[in-house]
Amino acid sequence: MAKTLYDKLWDSHLVQQRDDGSALIYIDLQLLHEVTSPQAFEGLRLHGRKPWRLTSSLATPDHNVPTTVEERKSGVNGIADPVSKIQVTTLDDNCDEFGITEFKMTDIRQGIVHVVGPEQGATIPGMTVVCGDSHTSTHGAFGALAHGIGTSEVEHVLATQCLVQKKMRNMLVRVDGELSPYVTAKDVVLAIIGEIGTAGGTGYAIEFGGSAIASLSMEGRMTVCNMAIEAGARVGLIAVDQTTIDYVKDRPYAPKGAHWDMAVEAWKDLVSDKDAEFDEVVVLNGADIKPQVTWGTSPEMVIAIDQDIPRPEDQADAVTRDGYARAWKYMGLEGKKTLADITLDRVFIGSCTNSRIEDLRAAAEVVKGRKVADTLTQAIVVPGSGLVKEQAEKEGLDKIFTEAGLEWREPGCSMCLAMNADKLGHGEHCASTSNRNFEGRQGFGGRTHLVSPAMAAAAAIAGHFVDVNELVKH
Amino acid sequence: MRPFTTHTGIAAPLDLANVDTDMIIPKQFLKSIKRTGFGKNLFDELRYEDEGQPDQECTGRPLRKDFVLNQDRYQGTSVLLARSNFGCGSSREHAPWALDDFGIRSVIAPSFADIFYNNCFKNGLLPIVLKEEEVDQLFEEVEANEGYELTVDLENQTVKTPSGTEFSFQVDAFRKHCLLNGLDDIGLTLQQADAIHAYEEKRIQTAPWLFEARAL
The missing domain is CATH 3.40.1060.10 (Aconitase, Domain 2)
Structure with missing residues (x-):
């Protein structure tokens, strides 16, 4: 019978099919970070359990880490927020105690888990990958079966190497x-x-x-x-x-020699x-498809740059109308017709969605030789990992950004979810290359607009949203 | 895990679609390394006027009067009525932990996001999917009747209203079994250790590169 890619990945990881429709699925790689793992390690300790297979886990702190050079100089001790510091220290301690490989804050390989896994060749095709983070779907780009899980399941995978799935x-x-x-x-x-x-x-x-x-x-x-x-x-x-295979080849954790040839086959x-x-x-x-910008508080509230912002009263369905009205109010859209009418306060280029080298190149190309609008409070660029940062600096991208008036930061999740010090002020509008425009996501009362790196860069120059194609013409 | 068999309690209507887990428990509270204590910050931005901080005492904070769980008639709520796609967004299990810590035992909605739905079952919390029109009816009834209580019966898979109307719901047999008996599913899986070892022995023959010790 003909199979989809998902069917094939499922079948090759099936440990046990149960009569009730659930199944035990084997997990090849678990990525760990500091926010969703402490309670899982605590659970292992409480029950006297050990990780099933140590080499299947890879950890790095990302959500809480500060991104200024000054704070990062002294590693975990440089974290000003005491609560964040405890969480990162707890990850370090847990990885040391259980023997799990971790790229600590001072390691150049540290970064956002979903950037680090593929960059290291830890994520490879045909695997199952999980992480206590919903954006684990990222790794599916490699033809791997990858998804986010909760903390109880993080513990389950650590203890059994399996997940109960339907x-x-x-x-x-x-x-x-x-x-x-x-x-x-x-x-x-x-x-x-x-x-x-x-x-x-x-x-x-x-x-x-x-x-x-x-x-x-x-x-x-x-x-x-x-x-x-x-x-x-x-x-x-x-x-x-071939694009997948070329990317994976020769990465530190990728298969080598005879195993590489077998794997590619x-x-x-x-x-x-x-x-x-x-x-x-x-x-x-x-x-x-034209350049897209979100106008509301859900990623589905998205339009092309040349469209008018949809109005609540034009929506036929009552629940949609209420949702739109709430989003209009939260986003402060009264009196605005198009995306260009929104004055921006901040620009964020980074996150597990858009902080890889290609993203930074795209943004740098747009800002090169231009200046950030002086109406902006801040524009920051946060590379996805220490290695992305190093590569960008080799290419001189950091200079292009700083000369244009953007701040060049240290790697981490940063303003995508504002668990560290990088956040929006109340009522501020941000052009962001991240993935969620939920209420309060980037800071209490903050207003997020999701865009591509090139569109964020163009918005930084103009001070408002603009079709990047128009901007680069001039 | 605490078992869930039947539960009767006050229902409250949260009339908002696509409630995300950032809304259920904002990120600043995820810095805790414990599983408990999140209840006072459940729906923090919807519930309080000011911006909440971790470890902050919440009793004196200004409340948003229009938020449903702040209203007198919904004090002691343990069954939450919600709209479609409840629990979307981040995989944070802190969301069910916060609901549980607040005293919510069951959430009823026309649909849930997958990860949140799954996380609930790990924490003795029962998410129930009812038809859109059934949820609409419950919203109308709860808003019209102060002190409105619902009875959730997992064994029989029903939600019963005060007038005796019953709505039935679906739940996976395995999840139901674990929840009814409060079973630790890690313990259950470890009973299958032989099957896991057998899988590994077979898989290492066909895909040995997946079992190489990772180079540092």
């Missing part, structure tokens, strides 16, 4: 054709979420396919899969091709069979 349904989202200039992976995935809604993928594993997806780099594919969860799908997947099968059936198919035309 098989999801299959959805194919195909993006055909070619993308226009400055239309990026971020715009594609925002357009998809706009199309199917924030719960459109609930219960599904979404495979992204079509020529527009195949044309993306691994960085772009990670951006797309990263946001599958914002469409409700825990799992996003992209088939393995096996990975060629990590595509959906030609006649595989999906429970749901959604098709978009890549050429129709």
Whole structure:
């Protein structure tokens, strides 16, 4: 029988199928960070349990870490917030106690887990990957079955190397054709979420396919899969091709020698069979997608840069109308018609969605030789890992950013969820390359607009949203 | 884990779709390394006028009077009525921990986000999916009747209203079994250790690179 990529990954990790429809699935890699792991380690201790297989875990602190050079100089001792410091110290202590590999704050390999895993070759095709973080869907870009889990399941995987799961349904989202200039992976995935809604993928594993997806780099594919969860799908997947294999080759943790050849041979099968059936198919035309900007408080509240902001009173459904009205009020949109009418206060370029080298290159290209609008309070660039930072500095991107008036920071999750000191003030509007525009996400009363790195860079220069294509013409 | 069999309690209507886990428990409270104590910060930004801080005493903080759980008639709520896609966003298990710590035993909605739904079962909290029109009816009834209580019966998979109307709901057999008996599912999985070892022995033959010691 013809299988989807998801079917193949499921079947190859099935330890035990139960009569009630649930199954025991084997987990190859667990990524750990400081926020969702302390209670899991505590659970192990309470029950006198040990990790099942130590080499299957990799940890790094990311959510709480400060991003200024000054605070980072002395590692964990430089964290000013005592509560954050305890959490990072707890991760260090737990990893030391249980013998788990951790890239600590002073290690150049430290960074956002979803940047670090692929960068190290710890994430490879055909794996199952979990992490106590919903954006674990990122790793599906490698043809790996990857999804976020809660802390109880983090403990379950540590103790048993398995998860109790029920098989999801299959959805194919195909993006055909070619993308226009400055239309990026971020715009594609925002357009998809706009199309199917924030719960459109609930219960599904979404495979992204079509020529527009195949044309993306691994960085772009990670951006797309990263946001599958914002469409409700825990799992996003992209088939393995030569782009995948070229990216993985020679990375520190990737298979080597005879094992590499064996692995590559096996990975060629990590595509959906030609006649595989999906429970749901959604098709978009890549050429129709324009740069996207979210206007509201859910990722599905998204429009193209040239569209008017939709008004609550024009919505037919009562729950949608109420939701729009609430979002309008929260976002302070009264009297505004288009995205360009919104005056921006801050710009954030970073997060597990858009902090990889390609993202930084795209933003640098736009700001090069230009200056950040003086109406902005702050514009920051936060690389996804120490190695991304190092590479960007080799290419001189840090100079381009600082000369344009953007701050160049140390790696971490930063303003994506504002668990460290980087946050929005009450009522401030931010052009952000992150993944969630929920109320309060980037700071109490903060107003987030999700965009691509190029669009964030253009907004930083203009002080308001503008089509990056227009900006670069001048 | 605390078992869940049947529960009767005051219901409160949270009339908002797409309630995300950032709303249920904002990020500043995730810095705790414990599983308890999140109840006072449940729905912090919806509930209080000011910005809450970790370890802050909450009794004197200004309340948002329009928020449902702040109203006198909904004090002691243990069954939360919600709209579609409840619990979307972040995988933080702090969301069910906060609901539980506040005293919520069951959440009823037309749909839930997958990760949140799953996390509830690990914490003795029962998420119930009812049809959109059934949830609409419950919203109408709870708003019209002060002291409105619902009875949730997991064994029989029903939600019963004060007038005796029963709505049935679906739940996975395994999850139901664990929740009814308060079972630790790690213990259950470890009973299958032989099957896990057998899988590993077979898998290492076909995909040995997955079992290499990771280079540092």
